[in-house]
Amino acid sequence: MSRPVAPSLPLSADALNFRPSAIRALSALLNDPGVISFAGGAPNPQTFPDEILASHAARAIREGKVSSLQYGPTAGQKRLRELVAGIARDRGIAAAVENVMITTGSQQALSLVSHVLLDPGDVVLVELPTYVGGTGAFYGRRAALEGVAQDDDGIVPESLDEVSGRLAAEGRRVKFLYTIPNFQNPSGRLMSRARREEVYAIARRRGFAILEDDPYGELAFEQGLPTAPIKTLDSDGIVIYLGSFSKILAPSLRCGWIAADPLLLRAVETAKEAADLCSGMLDQAIVASLIESGELAPQVERVRSFYRDRRDTLMEALGEHFGGRASWTRSSGGLFTFLTLADGRDTGELLPRAIDAGVAYVPGAPFFVDGRGRETMRLTFAKEPDDRMRDGVARLARVLF
Numbered sequence: 001m002s003r004p005v006a007p008s009l010p011l012s013a014d015a016l017n018f019r020p021s022a023i024r025a026l027s028a029l030l031n032d033p034g035v036i037s038f039a040g041g042a043p044n045p046q047t048f049p050d051e052i053l054a055s056h057a058a059r060a061i062r063e064g065k066v067s068s069l070q071y072g073p074t075a076g077q078k079r080l081r082e083l084v085a086g087i088a089r090d091r092g093i094a095a096a097v098e099n100v101m102i103t104t105g106s107q108q109a110l111s112l113v114s115h116v117l118l119d120p121g122d123v124v125l126v127e128l129p130t131y132v133g134g135t136g137a138f139y140g141r142r143a144a145l146e147g148v149a150q151d152d153d154g155i156v157p158e159s160l161d162e163v164s165g166r167l168a169a170e171g172r173r174v175k176f177l178y179t180i181p182n183f184q185n186p187s188g189r190l191m192s193r194a195r196r197e198e199v200y201a202i203a204r205r206r207g208f209a210i211l212e213d214d215p216y217g218e219l220a221f222e223q224g225l226p227t228a229p230i231k232t233l234d235s236d237g238i239v240i241y242l243g244s245f246s247k248i249l250a251p252s253l254r255c256g257w258i259a260a261d262p263l264l265l266r267a268v269e270t271a272k273e274a275a276d277l278c279s280g281m282l283d284q285a286i287v288a289s290l291i292e293s294g295e296l297a298p299q300v301e302r303v304r305s306f307y308r309d310r311r312d313t314l315m316e317a318l319g320e321h322f323g324g325r326a327s328w329t330r331s332s333g334g335l336f337t338f339l340t341l342a343d344g345r346d347t348g349e350l351l352p353r354a355i356d357a358g359v360a361y362v363p364g365a366p367f368f369v370d371g372r373g374r375e376t377m378r379l380t381f382a383k384e385p386d387d388r389m390r391d392g393v394a395r396l397a398r399v400l401f
């Protein structure tokens, strides 16, 4: 934890409660070409539609500079909000433009929603494991994080009911459940339809909201998977749904969005005004122009097929080298698989040896708010080409077994 800058500038309690991301701390390693990296969570640059973006960027500047180079509405460019409402409806969410707000990546949505909903000591329920950018935002509001169990079908309803019931009996206020039902970061899991219904029913009965984070839902590798958001069940307005263009277009666009109740969005908009006035209007103009041109759907298809092939390679290599010695998720979408060593050894302690052998992964413990997960690791199939992935898995197996 960083220390106060000077005695005359003591940091706030919130600042002292922020926790640096254990994963970003590994980032220096990830750019070392000598290390085969299954760490990191960034999309592969080969999936970026650079030429398409360049032409929309030129158009947005040349034809629309009055809006694309100027400050704009805090809630987002109107045309993009309309287009995003259309995307939300395509996902089965009943959304009009007043239900949609644009944010500077979905990470900002996590931060802003935390700001408007959390007081110090409020409880946020999180999946075990969960995304560290989510927990980072909640810790920054001094929330208390409580874990709920997951299995291969997603959140275990009995665990959610038991944990939220116990907290209520202790008089502690659960504000919301944070969940990533589609191809979760870090586990790669997809929550089943039945579990989504049960999770929604428990939240409704016990009186807490659901913060549903869905940056990976479009990256489904098979037809007919149950990716329809929990938000589609939301007859009571208790689900705050987050989307993002980072994984299907490019993260530098910093273009995320919220679909939620307009009253909540009003509070979020005021918080956003204080944070950054508005998200980048040029980014928004580029994204709006690209969607209007009809180029989003083919782009998503290309990205899916790119990662599907990479996933196949990693699964095959793990089967060859790790069979019987570890278990891992057979991810049906997204960027990650999550691996558990059968012998229970600590992957954090093993990492320096792996790096010496030229291969990196993310140890799983930081993804667990209850201190467990030492025998787990997150592996991404996004970064390395097939031959390096095969080589990397073989090297890892030599280090581990």
Ligand SMILES: Cc1ncc(COP(=O)(O)O)c(C=O)c1O
Pocket (backbone or CB within 6 Å): 041, 104, 105, 106, 107, 108, 131, 133, 180, 185, 213, 215, 243, 244, 245, 246, 251, 254, 255, 256
């Ligand atoms: C689950 C999850 N939520 C949110 C984000 C942040 O994405 P964005 O680029 O939209 O801010 C990420 C990024 O990796 C993520 O994995």
